Amino acid sequence: MSAPHMTAEVDTPAARLLGWDCLELWVGNARTTAGFLMSVFGFACTAYAGPETGVRHKASYVLEQGEIRLVVSAALEAQSPIAAHVRTHGDGVHDLAWLVDDARAAFSAAVSRGARPVRHPWEEVDDQGVLVLAQIGTYGETVHTFVDRTRYRGTRLEPGYGTDHLPPTPVGPPVGLKAVDHVVGNVEQGRLDDWVHFYAHVLGFSPMLHFSEDQISTEYSALASTVVWDGKRVVMPINEPAIGRRKSQIQEYLEAYDGPGVQHVALRTDDIVASVDALAARGVRFMEVPDTYYDEARQRLEGVELPWADLERLGILVDRDPGGHLLQIFTETVTDRPALFFEIIERRGATGFGEGNFKALFEAIERDQARRGNL
Numbered sequence: 001m002s003a004p005h006m007t008a009e010v011d012t013p014a015a016r017l018l019g020w021d022c023l024e025l026w027v028g029n030a031r032t033t034a035g036f037l038m039s040v041f042g043f044a045c046t047a048y049a050g051p052e053t054g055v056r057h058k059a060s061y062v063l064e065q066g067e068i069r070l071v072v073s074a075a076l077e078a079q080s081p082i083a084a085h086v087r088t089h090g091d092g093v094h095d096l097a098w099l100v101d102d103a104r105a106a107f108s109a110a111v112s113r114g115a116r117p118v119r120h121p122w123e124e125v126d127d128q129g130v131l132v133l134a135q136i137g138t139y140g141e142t143v144h145t146f147v148d149r150t151r152y153r154g155t156r157l158e159p160g161y162g163t164d165h166l167p168p169t170p171v172g173p174p175v176g177l178k179a180v181d182h183v184v185g186n187v188e189q190g191r192l193d194d195w196v197h198f199y200a201h202v203l204g205f206s207p208m209l210h211f212s213e214d215q216i217s218t219e220y221s222a223l224a225s226t227v228v229w230d231g232k233r234v235v236m237p238i239n240e241p242a243i244g245r246r247k248s249q250i251q252e253y254l255e256a257y258d259g260p261g262v263q264h265v266a267l268r269t270d271d272i273v274a275s276v277d278a279l280a281a282r283g284v285r286f287m288e289v290p291d292t293y294y295d296e297a298r299q300r301l302e303g304v305e306l307p308w309a310d311l312e313r314l315g316i317l318v319d320r321d322p323g324g325h326l327l328q329i330f331t332e333t334v335t336d337r338p339a340l341f342f343e344i345i346e347r348r349g350a351t352g353f354g355e356g357n358f359k360a361l362f363e364a365i366e367r368d369q370a371r372r373g374n375l
């Protein structure tokens with residue numbers, strides 16, 4: 001690799017990413033949403049910020065499982081930006097925060113290449129050191145925070161968080177979720193190329209895969225999708241709606257959420273049957289799979305050793321690509337508005353996203369959409 005090329009690479013924000021730091025949800029009631037994610041998804045609360053820790057304007061719960069870190073925040077005053085966000089969008093993911101080696105450098109590289117600054121670099125200081133943070137905008141009102149922990153010794157999320165009197169971990173079978181696999185955003189029709197350009201040319205991500213609306217369509221609904229990634233750990237598919245016979249599920253999201261935003265967060269497990277058994281026992285509701293799905297899947301996965309009875313019992317989907325195969329399942333939306341849902345995924349060599357399952361998935365989503373009278 002030539003020296004000028006390497007210099008160019010280092011100047012991109014993507015070259016400074018070390019992985020996901022946390023995903024922050026802005027919700028109407030952080031206490032109950034945190035309780036829901038703990039009891040049904042098996043997260044543990046590891047830190048809290050609010051009036052008891054000297055934070056007056058919001059309540060935030062840090063939830064962890066494996067390497068996954070979610071933060072659930074709610075406003076404590078009417079003029080809070082969290083309250084405005086919830087009024088517009090309902091509950092949703094506001095911040096896709098990345099751990100970086102240098103937040104100032106990542107921010108200035110992003111902004112000089114055309115990113116929208118949301119908050120210029122700032123420092124949070126406590127007895128555990130200095131945390132450097134900076135924020136840029138992405139689709140809709142969603143942001144990326146660059147988080148630089150190199151001078152922060154603590155394990156707390158950031159100064160202002162405490163670990164006293166945390167909500168106790170509810171009883172339930174272990175779920176075993178390990179890491180964030182990918183985070184999917186929905187953008188308006190005609191804007192997919194702009195956002196792929198943003199991630200590729202402004203942030204330095206690489207396009208990984210593209211699915212045209214001809215590849216992702218059912219009788220009723222259509223969308224196009226491009227996957228971008230940082231080349232290491234951060235994988236972000238982006239969807240836009242296309243014109244189908246009926247309203248695209250992406251269009252339904254855009255109307256319900258009142259704009260672009262995060263559609264689903266995929267969480268990786270090493271044993272999807274055990275994870276989905278535990279989640280179902282804890283009360284997670286999953287999208288239902290059409291009866292005919294497994295006849296078709298057994299043909300598609302011919303020659304692959306799989307626990308078909310368990311997959312069929314739990315409604316787990318299967319797909320293969322040249323690298324291997326993957327198992328996945330999608331929850332129903334976890335927000336009141338039909339917006340955010342989770343995916344549980346186990347990869348056995350496959351690097352795709354279940355393209356072979358798109359049709360089966362969309363038909364399942366459309367049955368739910370029809371029940372809401374939106375198809």
Ligand code: FE2
Nearest residue numbers: 184266343353
């Ligand atoms: Fe996904």
